[in-house]
Amino acid sequence: MKLPSYVRKPSFPFAAEIMLALCCVLPVHAAVHPIQHSAREQINALVLTAAGHEIDALAHKQQWQDYRYTFNIYIPSAVSNSALCASAPQITANSSPEMALSRMNFVVTCPGNAGWKYNVAVRPDVSVPVVMPKSLIARDAVITADDLQLKKFNISNQREGLITNMDEAIGLTSKRALQPGKPITRSELVQPILVKRDQPVMIVSHMAGITASMPGVALKNGRKGDVIKIRNSSSQRIISGVVDDTGVVTTLTACLLYIFCDGIKVFLYCRRF
Numbered sequence: 001m002k003l004p005s006y007v008r009k010p011s012f013p014f015a016a017e018i019m020l021a022l023c024c025v026l027p028v029h030a031a032v033h034p035i036q037h038s039a040r041e042q043i044n045a046l047v048l049t050a051a052g053h054e055i056d057a058l059a060h061k062q063q064w065q066d067y068r069y070t071f072n073i074y075i076p077s078a079v080s081n082s083a084l085c086a087s088a089p090q091i092t093a094n095s096s097p098e099m100a101l102s103r104m105n106f107v108v109t110c111p112g113n114a115g116w117k118y119n120v121a122v123r124p125d126v127s128v129p130v131v132m133p134k135s136l137i138a139r140d141a142v143i144t145a146d147d148l149q150l151k152k153f154n155i156s157n158q159r160e161g162l163i164t165n166m167d168e169a170i171g172l173t174s175k176r177a178l179q180p181g182k183p184i185t186r187s188e189l190v191q192p193i194l195v196k197r198d199q200p201v202m203i204v205s206h207m208a209g210i211t212a213s214m215p216g217v218a219l220k221n222g223r224k225g226d227v228i229k230i231r232n233s234s235s236q237r238i239i240s241g242v243v244d245d246t247g248v249v250t251t252l253t254a255c256l257l258y259i260f261c262d263g264i265k266v267f268l269y270c271r272r273f
Contacts, residue, residue, distance in 0.1 A: 085110035
């Protein structure tokens with residue numbers, strides 16, 4: 001049987017005032033642990049608390065800000081035939097934390113000869129501020145802070161990696177056109193192209209504590225971390241390098257810096273050892 005959704009927010013501005021008011025009119029134990037009058041109420045209270053802890057732990061791990069969630073709790077109808085548990089019921093999680101956004105399963109047990117045991121399912125709806133475009137972002141556009149906004153979105157059952165921090169998207173390039181009001185996923189973004197084919201580049205080589213650089217030409221496009229072919233402008237040799245920055249490629253091969261005695265010619269000679 002599905003129980004009504006329960007809403008919970010990680011923090012309330014007036015939480016202290018509410019608790020103070022409750023303490024003034026109710027015994028302390030009643031304010032903190034409301035009396036349950038049936039097995040169903042016992043199960044619901046335990047599951048609600050346990051599911052909240054699961055989501056709060058996930059929120060802490062993912063560093064969510066200002067998140068909200070509701071729970072749809074499914075308790076078997078047979079619980080209507082079960083008596084109130086005389087002792088404190090026990091609850092254990094029966095699903096992995098990675099599944100918390102789609103479904104949580106718990107086993108609630110009342111110990112003793114007259115006890116009972118029920119499997120309870122919880123389906124959460126979790127709303128978190130996620131990164132969305134303010135307006136249409138064209139394909140291959142480098143994303144800036146002015147392109148983005150944070151808006152609440154139900155991330156339950158989302159299999160793709162949504163972005164909750166705008167800094168993670170700023171400076172990246174869109175693989176495709178990004179629609180306003182639709183969450184941006186990590187799979188839709190790539191590192192920007194820092195080196196273009198036939199573009200002049202600076203070839204940098206590090207060897208034995210010495211850094212040398214010489215001009216070259218990129219033979220293909222490259223993003224940060226990509227390995228591309230480059231031509232040494234002095235020796236005309238083709239070598240491999242890693243794109244480090246805009247117009248900068250670091251060699252993968254060992255290079256030697258030759259300086260002629262007359263000081264006129266300087267070139268970088270690279271070869272595989």
